[in-house]
Amino acid sequence: xxxxxDVAVPVPLDMAFTYRIPPDATPVVxxxxxxPFRQQRMxxxxxxxxxxxxxxxAKKVLSVxxxxxxxxxxxxxxxxxxxDYYLAPLGEVFxxxxxLSAEFKRSIGYRITxxxxxxxxxxGMSGSSAxxxxxxxxxxxxxxxxxxxxxxxxxxxxPVLVREETLRSATGVSRTLLExxxxxxxxxxxxxxxxxxxxxxxxxxLLKSTEGKLNDNQRKLVDTLAASGGRxxxxxxxxxxxxxxxxxxxxxxxxxxxxxxxADFTVSRTKARPSLFEFDLNSAQQSALARARESxxxxxxxxxxxxxxxxxxxxxxxxxxxxxxxxxxxxxxLLVPEIGLTPAVAADLHQxxxxxxxxxxxxxxxxxxxxxxxxxxxxxxxxxVGTRSAVFAPVAxxxxxxVDEEHDSSYKQEETPRYxxxxxxxxxxxxxxxxxxLGSATPSLESYFNAKKNKYALVELPDxxxxxxxxxxxxxxxxxxxxxxxxxxxxxxxxxxEIKDRLERKEQVMVLLNRRGYSPVVxxxxxxxxxxxxxxxxxxxxxxxxxKMVCHYCGYTAPxxxxxxxxxxxxxxxxxxxxxxxxxxLHAMFPQARIARLDRDTVxxxxxxxxxxxxxxxxxxxxxxxTQMIAKGHDIHGVTLxxxxxxxxxxxxxxxxxxxxxxxLLTQVAxxxxxxxxxxxxxxQTYFQDHYAVQYAAHHDFIGxxxxxxxxxxxxxxxxxxxxxxxxxxSDKLDDALRWSGTLxxxxxxxxxxxxxxxxxxxxxxxxxxxxxxxxxxLKSPSRERLNTTLRAMLxxxxxxxxxxxxxxxDVDALWLM
Ligand code: ADP
Ligand code: ZN
Ligand code: ZN
Numbered sequence: 001x002x003x004x005x006d007v008a009v010p011v012p013l014d015m016a017f018t019y020r021i022p023p024d025a026t027p028v029v030x031x032x033x034x035x036p037f038r039q040q041r042m043x044x045x046x047x048x049x050x051x052x053x054x055x056x057x058a059k060k061v062l063s064v065x066x067x068x069x070x071x072x073x074x075x076x077x078x079x080x081x082x083x084d085y086y087l088a089p090l091g092e093v094f095x096x097x098x099x100l101s102a103e104f105k106r107s108i109g110y111r112i113t114x115x116x117x118x119x120x121x122x123x124g125m126s127g128s129s130a131x132x133x134x135x136x137x138x139x140x141x142x143x144x145x146x147x148x149x150x151x152x153x154x155x156x157x158x159p160v161l162v163r164e165e166t167l168r169s170a171t172g173v174s175r176t177l178l179e180x181x182x183x184x185x186x187x188x189x190x191x192x193x194x195x196x197x198x199x200x201x202x203x204x205x206l207l208k209s210t211e212g213k214l215n216d217n218q219r220k221l222v223d224t225l226a227a228s229g230g231r232x233x234x235x236x237x238x239x240x241x242x243x244x245x246x247x248x249x250x251x252x253x254x255x256x257x258x259x260x261x262x263a264d265f266t267v268s269r270t271k272a273r274p275s276l277f278e279f280d281l282n283s284a285q286q287s288a289l290a291r292a293r294e295s296x297x298x299x300x301x302x303x304x305x306x307x308x309x310x311x312x313x314x315x316x317x318x319x320x321x322x323x324x325x326x327x328x329x330x331x332x333x334l335l336v337p338e339i340g341l342t343p344a345v346a347a348d349l350h351q352x353x354x355x356x357x358x359x360x361x362x363x364x365x366x367x368x369x370x371x372x373x374x375x376x377x378x379x380x381x382x383x384x385v386g387t388r389s390a391v392f393a394p395v396a397x398x399x400x401x402x403v404d405e406e407h408d409s410s411y412k413q414e415e416t417p418r419y420x421x422x423x424x425x426x427x428x429x430x431x432x433x434x435x436x437x438l439g440s441a442t443p444s445l446e447s448y449f450n451a452k453k454n455k456y457a458l459v460e461l462p463d464x465x466x467x468x469x470x471x472x473x474x475x476x477x478x479x480x481x482x483x484x485x486x487x488x489x490x491x492x493x494x495x496x497x498e499i500k501d502r503l504e505r506k507e508q509v510m511v512l513l514n515r516r517g518y519s520p521v522v523x524x525x526x527x528x529x530x531x532x533x534x535x536x537x538x539x540x541x542x543x544x545x546x547x548k549m550v551c552h553y554c555g556y557t558a559p560x561x562x563x564x565x566x567x568x569x570x571x572x573x574x575x576x577x578x579x580x581x582x583x584x585x586l587h588a589m590f591p592q593a594r595i596a597r598l599d600r601d602t603v604x605x606x607x608x609x610x611x612x613x614x615x616x617x618x619x620x621x622x623x624x625x626x627t628q629m630i631a632k633g634h635d636i637h638g639v640t641l642x643x644x645x646x647x648x649x650x651x652x653x654x655x656x657x658x659x660x661x662x663x664x665l666l667t668q669v670a671x672x673x674x675x676x677x678x679x680x681x682x683x684x685q686t687y688f689q690d691h692y693a694v695q696y697a698a699h700h701d702f703i704g705x706x707x708x709x710x711x712x713x714x715x716x717x718x719x720x721x722x723x724x725x726x727x728x729x730x731s732d733k734l735d736d737a738l739r740w741s742g743t744l745x746x747x748x749x750x751x752x753x754x755x756x757x758x759x760x761x762x763x764x765x766x767x768x769x770x771x772x773x774x775x776x777x778x779l780k781s782p783s784r785e786r787l788n789t790t791l792r793a794m795l796x797x798x799x800x801x802x803x804x805x806x807x808x809x810x811d812v813d814a815l816w817l818m
Contacts, residue, residue: 001026003051004058007044008091009037012416012805014083014795016047016090018054019061027061030069030076032100034062043101045071045079045094070098070377074431075394081427087791087810088417096417097392099369109161109190110178112149116186120146142181144171149187153234153244161190204237204247205257206230217242218250225256228607234258236607284308284461285317291459292321295435296328296399303426305406305451306439307702308461310671311468311635314439317461318402319352321437322383326356331382331395334402335421338362338387338410339632342610345385353383360386360393363606388413388421391428398432401425405632406438406447407664412815420813422447441671442664445713448706449720464675471642471673471680473698477689490577490585495643495683499586499623502641503593507678508616509623510630511586511643512669514650516599517541517550517578522561526569531561537768542574543601544581554770582645583625590623598626631669637676642669644684651688654765655817656718659693663705666697717757719813723784725791726814728764730772730807740803741775747797748777753790756781765818778817788812 005027006016019035027033027046035044036059043065071079071094079097083090095101112120123143134142148170152160164178181187206225214222220242225232237247250256281289288306295302308314318334325332336345341361349357358372358381375381377394384393388411391401403411403422411421422438429436438447438456451458464470476492485493495511502509519542522531530539533551540549540558549558563570577585583597596602596612603609609629615621617636624630624639647665650658666684674680686694696705714721729744731737741761748758760777767774781787791810798808 002049004049004054005033005046005061006048006050007033007035007061008047008089008094009035009042009044010089010091010095011037011042012089012092014087014089014805017044018058020058021049022060025061025064026067027064028066028069030071030073031064031066032070033064035059036062044091045076045098047076047090070100070394072394072396074428075392077431078392078424078428082417082419082424085788086417086419086812087788087795088419093417096389096413096419099366099373099389101366108164110149110164110167110182110187111159111161111190112146113185113188115184116146116181117150119184119186120150138177141171141173141177142186145173145178145181146186151244154248204232204234206255217246221246221250222255232607233605236605279316281316281320282313282463282465284463285313288317288459288461289320291457292317292400292435292437293324296321296325296330299399300433301430302435303429303450303456304435304437304459305443305447305456306437306459306461307443307448307451308439308441309464309470309700309702310441310668311464311470311675312441312461313465314404314441314461318404318437318439319348321400321402323352325399326353326383328399329382330397330399332384332400332402333390333393333395333398333425334383334385334404335390335411335425336385336387336404337408337632339609339629340404341385341387342606342613344610344613349383349385356381357383357385358393360384360390361606362387391421391424398428398434400435400437401429402437402439404439406440407442407444408632409815412813414816416809418811418814420815423813442667442702445660445706445709446720449710468674468676469679470700471670471682473670473682473684473700475689475694475698476683476685478685478687479689481685490582490645491589491643492683492685495645495685496589498641498681498683499590499643503590503622507640508619508621508636508638509641509643510639510669510672511582511623511625511645512628512630512647512665513577513579513582513625513645514627514647514665515576515578516552516580516601516627518544518580518584519574520576520578521574522549523573523575524564524566524569525571525573527564527567529564529566531558531565531572534558535768535771537766541578544584546601553766577646579625579627586623586625593622594620595623595625596621598624598629600627600629603629628665628669631665631672634672635675636672639672640674640676640678640680642673642680642682644669644682644686646685648686648688648691648694651691651693653818656713656716657815659691659709659712662691663693663697663709666694667700667702670697670700717780717782722780722782723787723812724814725779725787726809726811726817727760727777727779727791727794728809728811729761729775729777729803730769730809732771732773734773736807737773737775740798740801740807741777743801743803744777744794744798744808747794751793753786755783755786756790758790776817 001021003021004018005021006018008016021027029046029049031046032043033046034041041062075097079090079093082088083093149162152162154160182189204225220240221237224237224240291304306314322332322334346359349359358376360372376384379396382395384390384395403425406422413419426436450456476494481489481492499509521539522542531549532538533540533554533556535554535556536551538551538553540551542560543550547560549560561572564572579597579599583595586595598612613634616624619638648662650662670682673682684698688694692708729737729741745761757780758777761775764774764776779787
């Protein structure tokens with residue numbers, strides 16, 4: 001056995017650390033070891049075994065966790081590639097690739113005591129006590145902790161255990177403060193490392209039939225339970241609008257029971273859909289499938305961009321291709337966007353692939369994710385379907401990776417490592433000599449450009465299935481509407497008429513407004529100031545039903561103001577419209593219509609989402625209002641009208657991807673209309689009626705849009721014509737943020753970076769976010785290599801100047817420059 005091993009530890013440092021291998025241990029490259037790091041113990045991945053004596057004394061490996069590698073040679077190589085391309089610390093990359101933290105992570109939880117309950121009660125009555133030696137901030141922080149812990153759903157046998165990470169991220173307090181509260185006996189601390197998994201979602205089961213003897217809230221819970229076949233995850237009940245004590249009461253009365261069952265998808269209540277292979281693939285689908293099969297059989301890398309318009313039947317092609325991979329005894333991965341993996345989809349997948357499918361969705365607990373990972377690793381499940389991180393699934397003999405809706409921004413991870421799963425899919429396919437299929441009705445500029453340059457084969461599904469037409473799109477110029485009616489309209493006269501008409505014909509309508517809440521701005525008419533978040537330079541949004549002002553970026557909430565917080569004036573105005581207000585407006589206009597809303601406020605989990613879509617599917621709803629959530633992928637045949645309200649706000653933002661995003665959103669939402677027998681129509685209200693993104697979307701002219709947008713990108717040296725990175729410097733102290741960005745700015749000026757353009761430092765468009773002040777640089781270069789060399793040198797300089805690594809964020813191929 002070699003004397004030393006190099007270990008990638010999950011810390012923000014761009015290096016591996018050398019440890020001495022104890023005599024009785026046999027670590028393997030790609031396996032995990034437990035090592036001492038600073039004052040802690042950490043799990044890291046062994047990247048090399050060697051006999052080179054390090055310059056400082058090496059500490060000893062504490063224990064070897066794996067006898068065989070958890071990352072095979074290919075995944076290790078992929079990890080190195082990601083670390084290099086995204087300038088991310090290798091240990092953090094590996095941590096992202098392996099969903100196994102649950103297996104060894106030490107975990108601490110807290111419960112509230114009776115003393116704690118009492119302290120909370122007293123604080124609520126008398127405010128802060130004058131005799132206390134604690135600062136008001138400290139008291140407020142303690143109050144937040146008690147309030148949070150006390151507000152959580154109690155367990156049947158006492159107060160709930162809240163994990164330290166959850167508690168600290170919810171309340172923003174330090175570990176020291178929590179320890180102080182334990183000393184005061186307000187909280188008890190428990191080690192839950194192996195004992196239990198508090199993130200495990202529990203299920204609730206209905207025990208008895210409960211006629212008559214319930215109050216309204218209890219009835220609501222019981223009905224929800226009954227409607228879902230007697231069992232639902234606790235979270236579903238918690239998202240209903242009833243007090244948290246209701247469930248506890250029902251448990252006490254022995255009517256329902258909490259089961260410690262894994263959070264699986266509830267069995268979908270969707271009417272059995274026609275089975276996937278009941279229809280014959282049409283000729284375009286068949287030829288796409290044949291292309292994919294041939295490429296797979298060739299056993300070498302190739303890429304395919306499947307550009308299929310909305311409703312052209314891409315899913316059937318994906319699944320048929322996967323099935324033939326399975327029949328050949330090989331493996332495939334299907335990536336879907338965050339919102340795409342509904343229980344209905346899961347049901348379809350089980351029907352087609354049986355036990356051979358592993359589904360990795362975001363509702364899994366750490367432990368369940370680890371279980372799925374082991375099933376895949378053992379080769380028990382060779383068909384993997386999942387969101388972003390499923391691209392790292394440990395399958396052997398990978399033949400095919402499919403990225404559905406490849407343009408979707410949920411494929412980009414917005415924390416370190418900031419990878420894009422679509423791009424990783426391509427790299428992984430290359431390493432595995434596999435085939436990658438990127439599918440979309442609105443491909444990203446990057447992928448379309450690659451296809452044009454023959455890096456990928458471009459395969460089109462140019463028509464909707466069964467010759468259904470694309471919807472007719474009518475543009476309403478809202479400036480003209482304003483002139484003609486004399487006031488700002490939310491619903492134009494034309495859209496109102498069209499909605500009324502559909503409702504009379506018993507057809508269904510969707511209305512998109514891509515902004516949640518009631519009103520997005522509260523403005524003082526006296527001093528002209530807006531009500532902003534305490535932590536961010538962002539206006540707070542009024543949420544009427546919750547009676548709160550909410551920051552959509554950090555979650556901060558404040559009471560609804562009666563007077564201006566800046567000058568005390570009573571002339572505060574609530575301006576603009578969000579989806580909550582739109583729903584209210586539509587209720588007032590169409591009192592008979594059954595209306596529901598889909599946005600992040602009404603959807604807490606997959607079940608809510610699924611429930612609403614089912615209701616629409618089964619004709620229990622007439623009208624669905626929502627944010628971009630309603631635009632994605634759904635296949636509901638009764639919808640014949642789509643109204644688009646304020647989907648073009650993005651066009652006013654300082655972001656070079658604004659036109660692309662708007663085009664994609666408009667095209668996708670228009671694609672929801674007319675998917676059944678009756679042709680659809682779209683009424684598109686806009687303030688930018690001449691903008692090419694709006695015009696091309698209205699004419700379903702994909703090629704036209706791409707050509708125009710590519711032209712623009714090429715003139716401005718933006719991707720795909722150059723590689724781009726956003727470098728963000730942040731600190732909760734303004735002085736540090738300014739000083740550090742100045743330091744880096746001077747370094748950029750003083751050093752030559754041939755072929756790299758550096759813009760900045762400039763205040764980021766969102767100048768303050770989650771308490772951090774933010775400055776940024778944008779770097780562009782036709783050469784990826786030069787760009788990364790410059791970034792690497794910049795990071796080295798930052799380290800030398802003692803700028804903490806976590807305060808300089810390098811975002812390669814950034815999707816947002818905000
Ligand atoms: P896309 O993802 O391209 O928008 P879907 O894959 O959701 O489209 O398919 C749209 C609908 O058409 C689905 O209900 C699907 O079952 C159905 N479908 C797919 N292929 C065919 C076909 N060849 N004949 C009839 N219906 C089909
Ligand atoms: Zn004011
Ligand atoms: Zn905020």
